[in-house]
Structures are given as structure tokens and as C-alpha cells.
Amino acid sequence: xxxxxxxxxxxxxxxxxxxxxxxxxxxxxxxxxxxxxxxxxxxxxxxxxxxxxxxxxxxxxxxxxxxxxxxxxxxxxxxxxxxxxxxxxxxxxxxxxxxxxxxxxxxxxxxxxxxxxxxxxxxxxxxxxxxxxxxxxxxxxxxxxxxxxxxxxxxxxxxxxxxxxxxxxxxxxxxxxxxxxxxxxxxxxxxxxxxxxxxxxxxxxxxxxxxxxxxxxxxxxxxxxxxxxxxxxxxxxxxxxxxxxxxxxxxxxxxxxxxxxxxxxxxxxxxxxxxxxxxxxxxxxxxxxxxxxxxxxxxxxxxxxxxxxxxxxxxxxxxxxxxxxxxxxxxxxxxxxxxxxxxxxxxxxxxxxxxxxxxxxxxxxxxxxxxxxxxxxxxxxxxxxxxxxxxxxxxxxxxxxxxxxxxxxxxxxxxxxxxxxxxxxxxxxxxxxxxxxxxxxxxxxxxxxxxxxxxxxxxxxxxxxxxxxxxxxxxxxxxxxxxxxxxxxxxxxxxxxxxxxxxxxxxxxxx
Amino acid sequence: xxxxxxxxxxxxxxxxxxxxxxxxxxxxxxxxxxxxxxxxxxxxxxxxxxxxxxxxxxxxxxxxxxxxxxxxxxxxxxxxxxxxxxxxxxxxxxxxxxxxxxxxxxxxxxxxxxxxxxxxxxxxxxxxxxxxxxxxxxxxxxxxxxxxxxxxxxxxxxxxxxxxxxxxxxxxxxxxxxxxxxxxxxxxxxxxxxxxxxxxxxxxxxxxxxxxxxxxxxxxxxxxxxxxxxxxxxxxxxxxxxxxxxxxxxxxxxxxxxxxxxxxxxxxxxxxxxxxxxxxxxxxxxxx
Numbered sequence: 001x002x003x004x005x006x007x008x009x010x011x012x013x014x015x016x017x018x019x020x021x022x023x024x025x026x027x028x029x030x031x032x033x034x035x036x037x038x039x040x041x042x043x044x045x046x047x048x049x050x051x052x053x054x055x056x057x058x059x060x061x062x063x064x065x066x067x068x069x070x071x072x073x074x075x076x077x078x079x080x081x082x083x084x085x086x087x088x089x090x091x092x093x094x095x096x097x098x099x100x101x102x103x104x105x106x107x108x109x110x111x112x113x114x115x116x117x118x119x120x121x122x123x124x125x126x127x128x129x130x131x132x133x134x135x136x137x138x139x140x141x142x143x144x145x146x147x148x149x150x151x152x153x154x155x156x157x158x159x160x161x162x163x164x165x166x167x168x169x170x171x172x173x174x175x176x177x178x179x180x181x182x183x184x185x186x187x188x189x190x191x192x193x194x195x196x197x198x199x200x201x202x203x204x205x206x207x208x209x210x211x212x213x214x215x216x217x218x219x220x221x222x223x224x225x226x227x228x229x230x231x232x233x234x235x236x237x238x239x240x241x242x243x244x245x246x247x248x249x250x251x252x253x254x255x256x257x258x259x260x261x262x263x264x265x266x267x268x269x270x271x272x273x274x275x276x277x278x279x280x281x282x283x284x285x286x287x288x289x290x291x292x293x294x295x296x297x298x299x300x301x302x303x304x305x306x307x308x309x310x311x312x313x314x315x316x317x318x319x320x321x322x323x324x325x326x327x328x329x330x331x332x333x334x335x336x337x338x339x340x341x342x343x344x345x346x347x348x349x350x351x352x353x354x355x356x357x358x359x360x361x362x363x364x365x366x367x368x369x370x371x372x373x374x375x376x377x378x379x380x381x382x383x384x385x386x387x388x389x390x391x392x393x394x395x396x397x398x399x400x401x402x403x404x405x406x407x408x409x410x411x412x413x414x415x416x417x418x419x420x421x422x423x424x425x426x427x428x429x430x431x432x433x434x435x436x437x438x439x440x441x442x443x444x445x446x447x448x449x450x451x452x453x454x455x456x457x458x459x460x461x462x463x464x465x466x467x468x469x470x471x472x473x474x475x476x477x478x479x480x481x482x483x484x485x486x487x488x489x490x491x492x493x494x495x496x497x498x499x500x501x502x503x504x505x506x507x508x509x510x511x
Numbered sequence: 512x513x514x515x516x517x518x519x520x521x522x523x524x525x526x527x528x529x530x531x532x533x534x535x536x537x538x539x540x541x542x543x544x545x546x547x548x549x550x551x552x553x554x555x556x557x558x559x560x561x562x563x564x565x566x567x568x569x570x571x572x573x574x575x576x577x578x579x580x581x582x583x584x585x586x587x588x589x590x591x592x593x594x595x596x597x598x599x600x601x602x603x604x605x606x607x608x609x610x611x612x613x614x615x616x617x618x619x620x621x622x623x624x625x626x627x628x629x630x631x632x633x634x635x636x637x638x639x640x641x642x643x644x645x646x647x648x649x650x651x652x653x654x655x656x657x658x659x660x661x662x663x664x665x666x667x668x669x670x671x672x673x674x675x676x677x678x679x680x681x682x683x684x685x686x687x688x689x690x691x692x693x694x695x696x697x698x699x700x701x702x703x704x705x706x707x708x709x710x711x712x713x714x715x716x717x718x719x720x721x722x723x724x725x726x727x728x729x730x731x732x733x734x735x736x737x738x739x740x741x742x743x744x745x746x747x748x749x750x751x752x753x754x755x756x757x758x759x760x761x762x763x764x765x766x767x768x769x770x771x772x773x774x775x776x777x778x779x780x781x782x783x784x785x786x787x788x789x790x791x792x793x794x795x796x797x798x799x
């Protein structure tokens with residue numbers, strides 16, 4: 001009898017231990033995308049979704065072109081359709097047209113799409129047309145793990161309008177095999193008298209990039225270059241410029257605005273801090289690959305991810321692409337915070353404050369919302385919840401081209417990355433970099449005000465003129481500041497101030 | 512007989528005309544008098560504020576217009592010269608005439624956006640085959656898309672490649688329809704090939720040439736896809752054209768009212784300038 005009891009207990013124990021594996025296999029067999037983890041139990045897991053019945057209903061989604069965000073949208077749409085019986089129509093749209101494609105029907109009171117993908121800085125213009133994320137999703141376990149910064153980015157005045165599916169920030173990526181190479185360290189010291197190390201300032205970044213520009217330093221028979229950057233006008237280059245400007249212009253001693261002085265709403269983008277950053281950037285045109293002045297985000301990812309440059313800075317995608325098993329520089333890259341500066345502009349004293357300053361830029365990222373006029377809101381939120389469930393999220397963040405980047409506390413654990421083949425020290429440096437940015441008290445958040453597009457486009461045009469040598473940095477930024485004044489007058493200073501104060505409160509650590 | 516019946520037959524055409532031509536123009540004019548944008552999504556009335564802004568505070572539009580004038584005139588002149596030369600070649604009795612006629616038309620049959628992507632790949636300064644080829648010949652990489660001056664010529668190259676076949680097609684059709692007698696008379700008089708071209712072919716082709724040039728000028732002045740894909744108007748604003756600028760204002764920045772102002776002003780300018788160009792060409796090319 002005792003023996004039988006022992007067998008029964010052993011059998012039950014074995015079943016209990018093995019049940020998650022069996023459970024995972026059930027779904028990962030059908031959906032190989034999640035084969036690394038299997039399904040992970042939750043409110044929007046594969047298992048939970050399979051119990052929903054949306055047969056006969058159609059969900060319409062407008063998303064980005066393939067692959068960045070477009071590919072995961074389509075993949076999860078197909079999975080969602082299989083699980084729930086729904087028909088899901090996915091439309092792919094180029095990045096530059098995402099705003100207008102949603103905005104035109106929004107303003108006409110129509111809802112050709114139930115779900116619209118865009119950028120998180122659209123929130124101010126879009127929020128009146130989006131359905132707030134219902135409480136049951138906000139309170140779900142998977143949402144509780146989203147970092148406060150990304151909850152803040154997806155929300156306005158405490159109401160969540162965008163469903164978190166992505167987390168973005170700009171940080172430095174560098175070739176670890178060069179920067180940590182003792183021979184190159186010795187050579188660099190001998191030639192320049194300086195240390196070769198992860199650049200602490202933009203000046204160091206420029207010096208190292210210039211030194212490693214135009215020769216074959218990795219022995220592959222091809223020339224390599226200093227830096228790959230997003231410099232193409234109208235292709236997100238304004239975000240790259242803000243990243244370069246933050247260290248020179250975000251002074252923790254002068255709260256109350258990075259882009260504008262919140263009190264007066266005077267544009268700050270032509271102050272000496274921004275001019276210094278643009279001057280550095282113009283110099284950078286000498287150490288980017290030929291044609292680098294026309295690099296958009298895709299080019300930057302391809303260039304650094306393909307092993308063409310020593311440095312790069314922007315979204316996570318280039319780093320994740322570089323770390324994929326098929327990359328020529330797999331496990332040869334490192335991550336660090338954006339370089340800082342040895343001086344920062346103080347607009348109160350109208351002078352430079354000497355000393356090291358660093359300011360992470362929480363650039364906007366992919367965002368998605370459900371149209372207020374949609375007739376399939378429940379299904380739409382279920383889809384988004386499914387898109388971002390734990391199993392999908394863990395699979396998505398390891399694929400560089402997907403454009404899905406860390407935004408959950410769990411993502412900041414090195415184990416998540418070592419499991420997909422990253423070296424332990426690289427994974428650690430990556431998660432440390434992200435965590436340090438989260439912890440920073442001197443952060444810059446993207447501009448999210450009425451007319452955001454106009455402000456950013458004016459800045460991008462001016463910066464592009466400087467990069468192309470059409471205007472000096474000061475003249476270019478004076479032109480941008482003048483245009484910002486004009487936009488302010490058209491939109492109304494008070495309207496912009498009211499919206500901008502939300503971002504400033506986040507930057508000043510008051511939210 | 513009641514001739515008022517005839518108006519009944521005119522109505523369908525009139526409705527179509529109003530629907531597809533008159534209404535959009537009137538709507539554009541009305542939109543241009545509004546401040547419709549992302550934060551004021553309504554057809555409010557702001558008078559001529561947008562027009563004042565355009566004429567007093569928007570040098571970028573005028574720069575893009577003069578750039579467009581340069582690009583369109585240069586490309587059309589080159590297309591005309593090359594197209595005419597090719598048409599003359601296959602007009603004669605040469606071997607594989609039909610083959611060459613088809614070959615010359617291929618660029619026009621391809622999708623402009625796709626071909627521009629391919630051209631962009633060709634001209635990619637660090638990864639493209641053109642610089643690679645030049646490198647093998649010892650030539651330093653040329654900044655096809657990153658130099659403000661060279662980038663304009665790159666746009667011209669792509670436009671000429673894409674649309675010369677259109678010019679070729681019109682001019683070849685013109686050549687094939689020319690009467691034979693003047694050429695016979697010239698041959699009897701012993702005129703050389705050059706004299707035949709200068710005194711017979713070219714004058715006879717003048718009306719067709721003017722038509723072809725005007726059609727291509729209208730098309731070239733709307734150049735958008737090539738610039739959009741090849742350079743995005745860059746570097747800086749070096750290749751930005753009017754239509755691309757209007758697109759940015761309207762569909763990127765969502766300044767619908769102001770974009771309508773730009774569109775309507777552009778339409779008026781184009782109507783006036785193309786009328787003048789047609790008159791001038793007629794005067795220059797057609798001798799009474």
C-alpha cells in the first residue's frame with residue numbers, strides 16, 4: 001500500500017513538474033514563434049485567447065511597413081486569427097504616412113481602422129480620437145511589469161491612450177572588439193596621447209570615430225568608418241539631434257524645459273548648448289561612411305549591424321540586429337549610455353556650467369491605440385494585449401528587425417538575453433545601460449505638444465541644412481527657432497504650454 | 512424643334528466635369544482660406560492669412576519652385592535631345608528596328624518608385640556598384656546623393672532615364688506620320704543629311720515637338736516620386752521640389768489649409784508659365 005502511495009505521489013509530482021512543459025509544447029508546436037518559452041500563462045496568453053470566439057468579426061489594423069513593427073503586427077494578427085476565429089486585415093504604411101493615414105479619417109469622424117500604429121509622440125494630437133485603454137487591461141499582470149517611464153509615455157494626464165508594445169530610448173553602441181582591444185588601445189595612446197575607452201563625451205566620441213575612419217580595422221578586407229547616424233532629413237533625424245544635444249543643453253540646475261522655457265515659451269533650440277551639439281554633428285559628417293549624410297534609420301541599422309562602423313547611437317534595433325546569430329559582429333558589440341559633455345549650458349546664468357553632464361533621451365517609440373469610433377473595441381484591445389503577452393514579447397525583443405524593444409522590468413534581467421545567445425558580459429552591459437537610463441534624474445522626453453510634427457520638421461530641415469553645408473550651425477538653429485516662434489503663434493502659446501508642462505513634469509521628476 | 516433638349520445630353524459630361532475638376536479646385540480654394548491642421552481640424556475662415564504667409568514668410572517654397580524650374584527644364588531638354596536622336600535612329604531602315612523600339616521603351620514601362628529604389632542602390636555611396644566600379648578604376652567615391660550639387664544631377668539622370676522613352680515615343684510617332692514628298696524633293700535637290708534635318712525634318716516636327724515638350728514639362732513639374740525615394744529632398748533642401756514641399760506641409764505636418772494655399776498658388780503659376788512657354792516655343796520653332 002505504501003509503495004502504491006509512493007508511486008501515486010511520485011506520479012502526481014512528476015505531472016506537476018512537467019505540466020508547464022507539456023502546456024508550453026501544446027502552443028509552441030502550433031506557433032513556433034514562441035518555441036523558446038512556450039506559452040506563458042496570463043490574461044492574454046495563447047491559451048486565454050483560444051477561449052475567445054470572434055468568428056464572423058473583422059479587425060482592421062494600420063501598421064508600419066515590414067519588417068519594423070509591420071512584421072510582428074502581421075505575425076500576431078495571423079496567430080490571433082487562428083486562435084479566435086476572427087478575420088484580421090493588416091494594412092502596411094510607410095513611417096512618414098502613418099500620422100496622416102490615421103489623422104484624415106479621425107478628423108472626418110470615420111474609423112477605417114480599429115487599431116492604428118504610430119509613434120508615441122503622436123499622443124497629443126491623437127488622444128481625442130483614441131479610446132482610453134480599459135481598466136481591466138491597465139490592471140493586468142503583464143501591464144504591471146511595464147516600467148513607469150513607459151507607462152508615462154503611453155498616458156496623458158493619468159489616462160492611458162496607447163497600449164505599450166515597445167520601449168525606446170537612444171543609447172550608444174560600440175564595437176567592443178576594437179574599444180577593448182589592447183593593441184588598439186596602445187596604438188591609439190601612442191598616436192593621440194589619449195585613452196581608448198567607451199567614449200564618455202561627444203568630443204571623445206568624435207575623436208575616436210575620426211581616428212577609426214576610412215581604414216580596415218577589423219581585417220575583413222573592407223574599409224570601416226567612424227560612426228553610423230540617422231542624418232537623413234524627414235527620416236527621424238531630429239531625434240538623433242536631440243540625443244546629441246541633451247548633454248549640452250539639459251542642465252539639472254535649470255528645470256522647466258529642454259525645448260522651451262516653460263515660463264516664457266521661448267524656444268531654446270538655438271541656445272549655445274544646441275549650437276555646440278550641431279557643430280559636433282557637422283563635424284561628424286567627416287567620419288560617417290560615404291553617403292552617411294543620407295542614412296535613415298534602416299541604413300544606420302544596416303551599417304552598424306553589418307560591421308561597417310565603430311559607433312552608432314539611436315534605437316535598440318541596431319544593437320539587437322548586431323547581436324543576432326547571423327550577424328558578422330555577433331557578440332562583438334557593447335552598449336553604454338549616450339556620451340555626455342564636459343560643459344552644459346545654463347540658461348539662467350547665460351553661461352556654461354563646467355563639469356561632466358549626461359542626459360538620457362527617452363525618444364519616442366512605437367505606439368498603438370484603438371480608434372474611439374471602432375465598433376470592435378473589445379477585440380482590438382484583446383489583440384493588442386495578445387500582441388504584448390509575455391511569450392510574444394520575449395520572442396519579439398530578440399529579433400532586431402521587429403523593432404520591439406524592452407519596456408518591462410523583466411527585460412532588464414541579463415538572463416533574458418543570455419538565453420538567446422548573448423555573451424553574459426554584453427547582456428549585462430546592455431541591461432545595465434537601460435536600467436541606468438530608467439534611474440537617471442536628468443532625462444529628456446520627446447516633445448509631445450500640439451503641432452509636434454511641425455516643430456520637429458522645422459528643426460530637422462534646419463539641422464539638415466547645416467549638415468549639407470547650406471547654413472552654419474548657429475544660422476540654421478536661429479532659423480529653426482524663428483519657425484518655432486511662428487508655429488507657437490499659430491497653435492497658441494498657452495495650448496503648447498499646457499501640453500508641454502506634462503513632459504516637463506516628467507523631466508523634472510515630478511510625475 | 513426644341514433645341515433645349517441638347518442641354519440634357521450635356522448634363523452627364525457637365526456633372527463629371529464639375530465632379531472631377533471644378534469641385535476639387537473650388538474646394539482647394541476654400542481650404543486654402545482655412546487654418547485646417549492637426550490641432551484645428553475644421554474648415555474655419557482665416558481670410559488670406561495663408562497667402563500672406565506664403566508671399567512674405569516662406570522662402571523655402573520659392574527656393575523649391577526655382578529648383579523645380581531648373582530640374583524640369585534641364586530634364587525635359589535632355590529628354591528631347593536624346594529622345595529625338597533615338598527616334599531618328601529607329602526611324603531609318605536599320606536592322607532589328609522593332610527590337611530597338613521596344614528596348615528604348617522599357618524604362619517608361621517600369622514603375623518609377625521601384626526603379627528609383629534600384630537607382631538609389633546603384634548610387635549608394637559606400638555600398639552601391641557605381642562607386643565600386645569607379646573605385647576599381649582608381650576614382651574616389653562620388654557623393655551622388657550627399658553633395659548638394661551632385662545630388663541634383665543624380666535626380667536629373669534618373670528622370671532622364673525614366674522619361675526619355677516617352678519623348679522618344681511621341682517623336683517617333685511624329686516622324687512616322689511626316690509626308691514623304693518634302694524629303695523626296697530635298698533628296699532630288701541633293702541636300703545632305705544635316706540640311707535635310709535642319710530644313711525639313713525639324714520644321715515639320717516642330718508642332719509635335721512643342722506638344723511633346725509641353726506634356727513633359729507638365730509632368731516634370733510634378734516630380735515627386737523620384738525625389739521622395741532618391742533623396743527625400745536632401746541633402747538639406749538641395750533637391751526639394753514644389754510638389755515634395757507641398758506633400759511635406761500637407762501630409763507630413765498636416766497643415767492642410769496652408770498646403771492648399773501652396774497647391775493653388777502653384778497651379779496658377781504653372782498655368783501662366785506653361786502658357787508663356789508654349790507661346791515662346793511656338794514663336795521660336797514654327798516659322799510661318
